[in-house]
Amino acid sequence: LSAGLNYRGILAESAVRELKSGTRILIVSAQDDGENAKDATTLFDAIPDAVTKKIQIYEIGGHGTDLLSSQKDLPKLLLEFVSGQ
Numbered sequence: 001l002s003a004g005l006n007y008r009g010i011l012a013e014s015a016v017r018e019l020k021s022g023t024r025i026l027i028v029s030a031q032d033d034g035e036n037a038k039d040a041t042t043l044f045d046a047i048p049d050a051v052t053k054k055i056q057i058y059e060i061g062g063h064g065t066d067l068l069s070s071q072k073d074l075p076k077l078l079l080e081f082v083s084g085q
Contacts, residue, residue, distance in 0.1 A: 027040045
């Protein structure tokens with residue numbers, strides 16, 4: 001949720017480039033969270049094609065766990081992704 005390119009010195013873009021086949025990653029963000037939706041798209045595009053990946057960008061929703069209360073479909077989306085559906 002609301003992954004950025006640099007979280008306290010952790011450079012996420014270089015980290016996602018190292019993900020291996022068999023890995024699953026879901027990126028969720030909102031347009032009303034500053035540069036976060038742009039960062040999320042950059043991260044998504046950097047993930048290797050062999051990785052199972054999904055991105056969900058909401059128009060509104062805020063940052064991080066605020067998305068869980070503002071986007072009523074998000075808990076279901078998370079459960080489906082985690083369960084492999």
